[in-house]
Amino acid sequence: MLCRRTLGVHAVAAIAATGAAALTLSVPPGEAAASVRLSAPQRPAVLTAGNGDVLSSEPGVFYLDPLKAIKVNASVHRIMYRTTDRTGKGIAVTGTVLNPATSPYGQRPIVAFAPGTQGLADKCAPSRQLAEGTEYEAAPIKKLLDQGYAVVVTDYQGLGTPGVHTYMDREAQGRAVLDSVRAAQRLPALDLPDAGPVALYGYSQGGGATASAAELAPAYAPELKLKGAVVGAPPADMNKVADSMDGSAYGAFFNYALSGLSTSYGIDIGPYLNAHGKRVTNDLRDNLCTTQALAKYPFPNSRFLTVDGRPLTERLKRAPWDRIVAEQQLGKRKPAVPVLLSHSALDDVVPQRVGKNLAADWCRRGVTVRFAGNHIPGHIAATVGTIADGLPWLKDRFAGKAAPSTC
Structure with missing residues (x-):
């Protein structure tokens, strides 16, 4: 069983804090009266030793609309917690823990919700958008609550x-998801089960992160009592997804992936880009969240962004990108829990064959997989299919029922 972690004066000393507040480090009653305000983006000067340790927290709020007229009835805390990056280096990331006002469960289950594509700019972080009523995945989060x-x-x-x-970095995303569960379990303010x-x-993106977390969990977080994973439209094979995406209405996502992976692997993509390409890439990285990016840069083709006029998808097939892309491949590791994989045949971002191939790879490794296909038109609209199939499937997993398989 995990031990609860409280935040003391040692944690206060570990935080570097300047400027306007984004998160508050609250010290529990009985300890030194202190509170440190954290600017965002901001990182602790020193990290605690344990992945999933809570570095700071503050009360938050969850609105369903940008007018802030509909507030979700739940206890909300914004947190900063420790995880590790692709290389295994300790880093601080932020997130949100939400606890519903009522629950039929004595030992309340925790669902780690991995967000879909939000953008690269700090203002796009789900913890900020939930508070502003602008989070486009508010509906499934509310349904889980x-x-x-x-x-x-x-x-x-x-x-x-x-x-x-580090958008599309398989290991970083999966670890951040798993350590978010540890952080929720260790957050004293909500008193969630340590080993529930x-x-x-x-x-x-969240489907890929969830798939990665399920694959990494047996070695990275074996103490978590995982009951299952709902994986929707996972970008499991980057080569196939990139070829489908470049020049499409969602071409900005391909640019996100280049920026995210180049950051993770320390590659300067500036020499690939012409002046227009640099302006677009910087704008997408620093200023625009998903809906803004799709509206401002519809159908961007990477060949118009490069110095040599060749699409960036060609670079993915050459060193060092061929190795990098291969390292993001899902399906090479075995989740230890049942999986529901939901994917529309009419997905216009991630082809359904990518999801089917992932399901088949897991089936060959002995995973209990239910592939739930549908014909909902469009990548965004098909989220409702994942919700419709995922909620009853999760309920059965928490009830201890045997998981169905389409393998």
Whole structure:
């Protein structure tokens, strides 16, 4: 069983804090009266030793609309916690823990919700957008809360913390999801079960992060009592997804991936880009969240962004990118829990064959997989299919029922 961690004066000393507040480090009653305000992006000067340790927290709020007229009835805390990046280096990331006002469960389950594509700029972090009523995945989060589950939402590496968000980095995303559960369990303010039942849920980027977390969990977080993972439209094969995406209405996501992976692997993509390409890439990285990016740069083709006029997808097939892309491949490791994989045949971002191939890879490794296909038109609209299939499937996993298989 995990031990609860409280935040003391040693944690106050570990935080570097300047400027306007984004998170408050609150010290528990009985300890030195102190409070440190954290600018965002900001990082602790020193990290604690344990992955999932809570570095700071403050009360938050969850609105369903930008007018802030509809407030969700839940206890909300914004947190900063420790995880590790692709290389195993300790880093601080932010997130949100939400606990519903009522629940039918004595031992309340925790669902780690891995967000879909938000953008790269710090203002796009889900912890900020939940508070502003602008989070486009508010509906599935609310539906999970309505089931009586506590929900923890990671911001991933680089969203709300220093550096560029390492978008599409398989290991960094999966670790951030798993450590968000540990952080939720260790947050004294909510008193969630230290060793209670846990599940994973995500769509699109979140589907990939959830799949990665499920694959990494047996070695990285074996103490978590995982019951299952809901994986929606996972970008499991970057080569196939990139070829489909470049020049499409969602071409900005391909640019996000280049920025995120180049940051993670220390590659300067500036020499690949012409002046227009640099302006677009910088704008997408620093200023625009998903809906803004799709509106401002519809159907961007990477060949118009490069110095040599060749699409950036060609570079993915040459060193060092061929190795980098191969390292993001999902399906090479075995989750130890059942998986529901939901994917529309009419997905216009991640082709359904990518999800089917992932399901088949897991089936060959002995995983209990239910592939739930649908014909909902469009990547964004098909999120409702994942919700419709995922909620009853999760309920059965928490009830201890045998998981169905389509293998």
